[in-house]
Amino acid sequence: MAEGEVLSLVERCGIQSCLAERGDIWLYSTPILHASDAASNPRRRRVLQLDYSADPLPGDLEWLGIV
DSSP states (O other): OOOOGHHHHHHHHHHOOOOOOOOOOOOOOSSSOOOOOOOOOOOOOOOOOOOSSSSSTTOOOOOOOOO
């Protein structure tokens, strides 16, 4: 999705808040449009995203990481 289309999509579909506490794990199925406000207090936020697939990638692309 092009960045210029984001506002239109948000207007059409709305916003869903997914709240989590420190140490929580949030599982979701992609594709997902994700955005968040700046961290508060002023703390830093860490996000670890893992993508799994049994399907090969198209063209000359290949999965990197644990084999």
